[in-house]
Amino acid sequence: MKKMIPMLVGLSLIAVPMLAACGKTDTPNGAAPGAGTDKPGATAGKAPEKYDPPIELTTVNYSFPTTKFFNGEDINNNIWTRTLLEKYGIKVKTNWYVPSTEYEKKTNLMIASGDIPNFFAATPQQFRQLYEAGQLEDMTKIYNDYAPESIKKVMQQAGDTVLKSATLDGKLMAIPWSGVAKEGPAILWIRKDWKEKLKLPDPKTIDDLVAIADAFTKKDPDGNGKDDTFGLAMDKELGLAAGFMNGFGAYPDFWLKDSSGSLAYSEIQPQMKQALTKLNEMYKAGHFDPEFIVKDPNKVNESIGGGKIGMMIGGRGSANSPLVSLTPNQEWQAYAMPTVDGKPFMAQLPLNTFGYYWVVKKGTKNPEAIFKMMDFWLETYYYNKSEDVYYKYIVPSKEDSSAIWTYSPVKIYLPDNNIENYRQATAVLDGKIKPEDLSPERKKVYDRIMLYKGGQKNLWGEFAQNGPGGSAGIIDQIIKEDRFVPNQFYTTPTTTMAERNEQLKKLRTETFVKIITGNLGLDAFDKYVSDWKKQGGDLITKEVNDWYATQKK
Incomplete structure (x- = not known):
């Protein structure tokens, strides 16, 4: 009899800040997370080099927007699945395959039915539910005995909280899909032509940023004689404000250690009120499109593409996507996020996962085979230096960037490979x-950078990201100086988080937007703090600190 699990409720991933403009954002559209680097020394494990006779493992999977199949292939018959079978004796059968936007809902239905495959990528909430239902294989000894050094090194580089987040009651119950959070600090992007026309200095402080926004709003930077430009991009969910808030030491949806040594929720601290106060001043000065309250990021992009906005707080990859496509003939320059006091920016660092955990069904034969597949992924995607392999397993050709690499049934990411x-x-x-x-x-x-330097100006996005003075260089400096503020809560959601998260998120967004637009006074922030506590925040804080106490033993 299959063990049934109650239907999971949709939940924003705790691993990813709700307001963050980055997080698991560097590869959601199928852009490769960066390939080709030096491989760690050892590869071994105690599993056979090749299973004979072959074993079969079932899974479920999702496609990226740039996934494309060729010559009649599909998710069960492609270069990755054939190689796994021929080289390792592992036959992977994908029970179903859906677009990434449908994956969480589909897996919720699957889990509720009690019929799960041998392995798959589970959200933090799904991971917790499956563990509590006793449906997961304990991977502690399997990881220690079979995981090759290549995988262990990735987990180490991702940060010690990554494996800890998959450890429940002292047992490693999943393998985290390690992410690229260290590449995710907020970056301030400014239109070069507007800044140069108005002869504005580089921003160092929040006040400098505000001065640029004011000039872009009031000094007709596009020269059309109309009052129709805005200083800074903003969206209705305030995702584009997260980096601005960081500049005040306010970190959306984060848990930080307070002066007493306990964990406190960052969104209800005085720094957040200071950030909202400044955003309200900017709104009153006309620095934001007043229609931002009904615009999602796609609608905001339309305004940027229409030449109406001069600054955007984004991430490392914002030049190549979306800015190059929005303003192909107008370059944007990356700047380190300004801060309220002018000190170096301290970047918000969520749990360094890609939002999922690789779980293995309890009782699965040869659970160690997942490490063979992970090692093959690392070997092929990251450590390969052969062009033949690259155009066989990663993308089809120099002209076609379709994401063949997404066929791989398992993936883990190196933490700063795009910076490399x-x-x-x-x-x-x-x-x-x-x-x-x-x-x-x-x-x-490198070739794209040289083409830009040689006059191919439509490739300005590559130079703005990976050339001298680009966004990657800014983040590389943050990494070198370890200027990160990590989330101190790194396990799966607590019971009350799962129950109240959407309600509290709605309360937060509605209140913050109304404070920014002046529909509520600044004292509404104090009421928000009180309401947050009453509507579940106090319970969540207790649960978080109960968990935290177990980590300090």
């Missing part, structure tokens, strides 16, 4: 290494 594109390109530009020493992915980035 910048490091390697810089090393070539500085004469420290030769272009031919680069892996195919790195070489592609």
